[in-house]
Amino acid sequence: MRLHRNLCFAVIDGLTQIFNEDQYADRVIQQLLKRDKRWGSRDRAFVAETTYDIVRWKRLYAEIAEVKAPFDRDNLWRLFAVWATLKGIKLPDWKYFVDTPTRKIKGRFDELSKIRKFREAIPDWIDAVGLEELGEATWTKEIAMQNEQADVILRVNTLKTTKEKLQNILFDQNIETEFIKGYPYALKLKERANVFVTDAFKNGLFEVQDASSQLVADFLDVKPGMKVVDTCAGAGGKTLHIAALMQNKGQVIAMDIYESKLKKLKIRAKRNGVHNFDLRVIDSTKPIKKLHGKADRVLIDAPCSGLGVLRRNPDAKWKLEPEFLDKIRNTQQEVLQQYSKMVKSGGKLVYATCSVLPSENQKQVDKFLTSESGKEFTFVKDKKVLAHESGFDGFYMALLEKKQ
Numbered sequence: 001m002r003l004h005r006n007l008c009f010a011v012i013d014g015l016t017q018i019f020n021e022d023q024y025a026d027r028v029i030q031q032l033l034k035r036d037k038r039w040g041s042r043d044r045a046f047v048a049e050t051t052y053d054i055v056r057w058k059r060l061y062a063e064i065a066e067v068k069a070p071f072d073r074d075n076l077w078r079l080f081a082v083w084a085t086l087k088g089i090k091l092p093d094w095k096y097f098v099d100t101p102t103r104k105i106k107g108r109f110d111e112l113s114k115i116r117k118f119r120e121a122i123p124d125w126i127d128a129v130g131l132e133e134l135g136e137a138t139w140t141k142e143i144a145m146q147n148e149q150a151d152v153i154l155r156v157n158t159l160k161t162t163k164e165k166l167q168n169i170l171f172d173q174n175i176e177t178e179f180i181k182g183y184p185y186a187l188k189l190k191e192r193a194n195v196f197v198t199d200a201f202k203n204g205l206f207e208v209q210d211a212s213s214q215l216v217a218d219f220l221d222v223k224p225g226m227k228v229v230d231t232c233a234g235a236g237g238k239t240l241h242i243a244a245l246m247q248n249k250g251q252v253i254a255m256d257i258y259e260s261k262l263k264k265l266k267i268r269a270k271r272n273g274v275h276n277f278d279l280r281v282i283d284s285t286k287p288i289k290k291l292h293g294k295a296d297r298v299l300i301d302a303p304c305s306g307l308g309v310l311r312r313n314p315d316a317k318w319k320l321e322p323e324f325l326d327k328i329r330n331t332q333q334e335v336l337q338q339y340s341k342m343v344k345s346g347g348k349l350v351y352a353t354c355s356v357l358p359s360e361n362q363k364q365v366d367k368f369l370t371s372e373s374g375k376e377f378t379f380v381k382d383k384k385v386l387a388h389e390s391g392f393d394g395f396y397m398a399l400l401e402k403k404q
């Protein structure tokens, strides 16, 4: 592979924003890709993947390059040189790469690879939490998988098409996909491609949604005509899936504390041909109280550490803080306590997170079930999805039923 100057500069600029200006990697990369209209798909892939790679491996590369945050531009070029060397890419004779110690880099890599927190490039505290909660064997495999690049998975919008038809439409656009056993709405891309520019996407035939996340709507066991509340709907990944399973019949009430996210949901719903939804911003306890005892189904797709989706958000490793984890656990119990009140007798509740930590998952459910409001519910089943076992995002979902 030959390195091109303008693409490498884009990567360094992106890293500056992510590491030094505390911006989110996905947004920074989205912007970077707009920089030069002449860039083809390979150029864009280079910028995106290299930036993500260096973000993912920051701790390991910084240790090898002997640089410490905050990184100046020279430091970032040194991280880049480590990335290129370990990938076996020949460094050009640019001033940034003069005296790069290729042999030493490889030697340090071998040495550091013996220690998990360096090999997997994770902060000490995340390594300690993972170890404590999942145990050595599981955590070691899980964090390794969380550093792999995630596949691109689509969820077919069954309101508009079928999986088979969508596969053919995409094939005609040179996008090859395959079915995934056990995931009825999923198509996996055989090779990465920018699916957002296709007419199929613009016409709402699919959404990009990880396979594990696609299990949640089915878990909720929705039927056409029901009243369903999606309490932490965000931009509506699961709301849209729920609405499709309900064949646009009944009502899905999508709630979130952020109006801006619900506005995005509205745009996506239009594209998806979803009509049976209402949006409610949670700006007081009122919208919740109004629905006490009224919903057939309630989904709590709770805010969490995101420790199941590091493959998609590698910068979360550096942005997460132990205090946030404590705070979010409190929020999780609070939303379980409050939002469960919307379930009617005989109705069902799903609590889900994209974390692999039991303290955010089954322990929250156990705590809820032994509390005053939880006593009205029975535990039906749960599903713990680990990335290294499933090949998809780490996830948790529990199904509870309210007693008659």
Ligand SMILES: C[S@@+](CC[C@H](N)C(=O)[O-])C[C@H]1O[C@@H](n2cnc3c(N)ncnc32)[C@H](O)[C@@H]1O
Pocket (backbone or CB within 6 Å): 231, 232, 233, 234, 235, 236, 237, 238, 239, 255, 256, 257, 258, 261, 282, 301, 302, 303, 304, 331, 335, 354
């Ligand atoms: C895991 S994300 C939701 C993802 C979304 N359900 C989807 O499938 O695309 C969690 C959401 O909870 C929202 N949130 C955080 N605290 C909340 C609260 N107290 N009540 C309701 N929503 C909350 C966040 O804004 C965020 O959108």
